[in-house]
Amino acid sequence: MSEAPQRLRYRHEFLRVARGGKKCAMPGLVLQVRKQQILENKQNQKNIRIGFTVSKKIGNSVTRNRARRRLRSVADIVMQKSAASGNDYVIIGRKSTTKREFCALVKDLENALTMLGKARLDGFSKNEGHAK
RNA sequence: CCAGACGGUCGGAUGGCUGCCCUAAGCAUAUGGGAAACCUGCGGUGGGAGGAAAGUCCGGGCUCCACGGGGACACAGUGCCGGGUAAUACCCGGCGAGGGCGACCUCAGGGAAAGUGCCACAGAAAGCAAACCGCCUGUCCUAACUUUAUUAGGCAGGUAAGGGUGAAAGGGUGCGGUAAGAGCGCACCGCGCCAAUGGCAACAUUGACGGCAGGGUAAACCACACUGGGAGCAAGACCGAAUAGGAGCGACAACUUAAAUCUAAUUUAAAGGCACGUCUCCGUGCCGUCGCUCGGGUGGGUUGCAUGAGGUGCGCGGUAACGUGCAUCCCAGAUGAAUAGCCAUCCCCUUGAAAACAGGGACAGAACCCGGCUUACAGACCGUCUGGUAUU
RNA sequence: GCCGCCGUAACUCAGGGGUAGAGUACUCCCUUGGUAAGGGAGAAGUCGUGAGUUCGAAUCUCACCGGCGGCA
Numbered sequence: 001m002s003e004a005p006q007r008l009r010y011r012h013e014f015l016r017v018a019r020g021g022k023k024c025a026m027p028g029l030v031l032q033v034r035k036q037q038i039l040e041n042k043q044n045q046k047n048i049r050i051g052f053t054v055s056k057k058i059g060n061s062v063t064r065n066r067a068r069r070r071l072r073s074v075a076d077i078v079m080q081k082s083a084a085s086g087n088d089y090v091i092i093g094r095k096s097t098t099k100r101e102f103c104a105l106v107k108d109l110e111n112a113l114t115m116l117g118k119a120r121l122d123g124f125s126k127n128e129g130h131a132k
Numbered sequence: 133c134c135a136g137a138c139g140g141u142c143g144g145a146u147g148g149c150u151g152c153c154c155u156a157a158g159c160a161u162a163u164g165g166g167a168a169a170c171c172u173g174c175g176g177u178g179g180g181a182g183g184a185a186a187g188u189c190c191g192g193g194c195u196c197c198a199c200g201g202g203g204a205c206a207c208a209g210u211g212c213c214g215g216g217u218a219a220u221a222c223c224c225g226g227c228g229a230g231g232g233c234g235a236c237c238u239c240a241g242g243g244a245a246a247g248u249g250c251c252a253c254a255g256a257a258a259g260c261a262a263a264c265c266g267c268c269u270g271u272c273c274u275a276a277c278u279u280u281a282u283u284a285g286g287c288a289g290g291u292a293a294g295g296g297u298g299a300a301a302g303g304g305u306g307c308g309g310u311a312a313g314a315g316c317g318c319a320c321c322g323c324g325c326c327a328a329u330g331g332c333a334a335c336a337u338u339g340a341c342g343g344c345a346g347g348g349u350a351a352a353c354c355a356c357a358c359u360g361g362g363a364g365c366a367a368g369a370c371c372g373a374a375u376a377g378g379a380g381c382g383a384c385a386a387c388u389u390a391a392a393u394c395u396a397a398u399u400u401a402a403a404g405g406c407a408c409g410u411c412u413c414c415g416u417g418c419c420g421u422c423g424c425u426c427g428g429g430u431g432g433g434u435u436g437c438a439u440g441a442g443g444u445g446c447g448c449g450g451u452a453a454c455g456u457g458c459a460u461c462c463c464a465g466a467u468g469a470a471u472a473g474c475c476a477u478c479c480c481c482u483u484g485a486a487a488a489c490a491g492g493g494a495c496a497g498a499a500c501c502c503g504g505c506u507u508a509c510a511g512a513c514c515g516u517c518u519g520g521u522a523u524u
Numbered sequence: 525g526c527c528g529c530c531g532u533a534a535c536u537c538a539g540g541g542g543u544a545g546a547g548u549a550c551u552c553c554c555u556u557g558g559u560a561a562g563g564g565a566g567a568a569g570u571c572g573u574g575a576g577u578u579c580g581a582a583u584c585u586c587a588c589c590g591g592c593g594g595c596a
Contacts, residue, residue, distance in 0.1 A: 069472045
């Protein structure tokens with residue numbers, strides 16, 4: 001269990017992911033992905049990093065805490081097997097996060113990952129095309 | 133049984149599996165991250181949100197700064213009395229005023245006779261009282277009238293009963309009295325003042341006197357009494373890249389006056405400005421630009437950081453708040469921030485005649501720590517008391 | 525976490541105890557061949573919410589609600 005994912009901690013990291021990454025909205029959550037910076041070490045690049053964002057629009061601090069905990073347990077289940085290494089992920093809570101069933105949240109995250117995986121491949125091919 | 137008042141307790145319960153945060157004994161001082169400081173391993177004992185954790189409205193502990201010395205002023209807060217407390221604007225017990233049939237509740241509840249201000253509109257008059265409509269008197273004048281009487285108007289007075297305005301019009305009710313009236317007199321009530329008694333006191337009771345003076349507003353200024361230095365754990369301490377800023381040295385530029393030197397530059401003194409709430413007396417510190425050197429220090433890490441005005445039980449003192457003695461317990465410490473997911477049984481609520489099924493579980497998340505206040509809150513339980521109804 | 529500031533017409537703001545105002549915007553009329561500008565008239569307000577003080581509160585006091593800013 002030593003491969004517990006690192007957490008994003010600072011505002012600029014979140015802003016970097018939100019600005020330059022891909023985004024996918026599902027009924028229970030919103031997922032953002034961006035590849036990590038190349039300046040980091042190789043060992044660091046193996047890890048995936050996850051951040052959670054639950055804004056004040058969702059509710060008071062109790063409901064915000066609850067939403068973040070559910071998102072974290074969902075990420076614990078899903079990310080280890082199906083997340084691509086070397087990426088930064090940001091999961092954003094929505095108003096339905098506290099009410100939605102847990103299995104549905106898991107499926108939401110899996111679907112978002114597959115969608116963004118395809119999107120990322122497409123983006124890479126496009127970038128290469130531009131480079132050429 | 134119904135309706136209600138007050139006080140207190142709880143804030144869904146139990147179990148299983150997979151995970152999270154802190155942590156004791158023990159094992160390793162190796163690996164990894166980092167520039168460094170420092171963090172990190174294995175292991176798993178024990179523990180893991182609240183009555184309001186909230187609002188940040190008060191009071192403290194703790195930390196740093198000012199802590200030069202006064203004096204005057206200012207600012208802010210509190211305001212019946214006594215007690216409790218580390219302290220309070222909190223709590224307890226009394227007193228007074230108001231509300232309720234009652235249990236009981238509410239009260240920024242001192243001074244308006246130190247002074248100043250304000251009281252719009254309406255109204256005659258809104259503050260050393262006054263006289264609009266009225267009422268009354270006249271041996272005054274005019275008119276009606278033969279005269280008296282009477283009536284109307286004017287003039288000169290008296291009056292504060294009645295009307296009207298207003299939130300408020302300078303005691304209230306009744307009787308006497310009078311030309312009409314009036315504390316003018318009397319009784320009761322209110323008010324003021326004096327004395328006695330009771331009480332630590334606020335105050336209460338009684339008696340005598342006064343003869344109504346002193347409208348309201350101090351959550352208007354204010355006077356009186358008391359209290360208060362400022363900031364806050366993003367306080368502070370320690371370890372530590374770069375940059376900016378600081379100190380020393382050198383160079384340059386500017387300057388109000390005086391003295392020293394022929395001038396410049398420099399030095400000294402005074403003056404000026406800024407800082408310590410303001411002023412004053414003294415006292416202290418500082419006063420532009422560029423280059424070099426030095427120690428310090430932000431982002432980062434460690435600490436502050438959880439044994440405390442602590443909880444629980446019993447006894448004693450006290451009407452109570454509370455104090456005190458003994459025993460016992462250790463009970464969250466994160467820093468993008470720890471309680472989640474699934475399952476089972478029970479409890480409660482909703483839909484419903486009932487069962488089953490289904491859905492749901494109030495308000496709400498510690499961030500240095502305590503004592504209060506205020507605000508939010510589904511429901512459940514306990515105790516004391518009041519009013520009504522019924523029965524005995 | 526701590527410390528401050530502000531809520532008044534659709535918008536920007538005055539008013540700091542006595543009938544709540546200004547500018548822009550809106551509606552109607554005049555002017556013009558028509559529009560703009562200009563002139564005239566009008567409508568639009570729980571003064572953030574609730575208590576209290578006062579005869580009387582947008583104003584004074586207290587408690588809430590909402591918004592904004594500062595401190596590493």
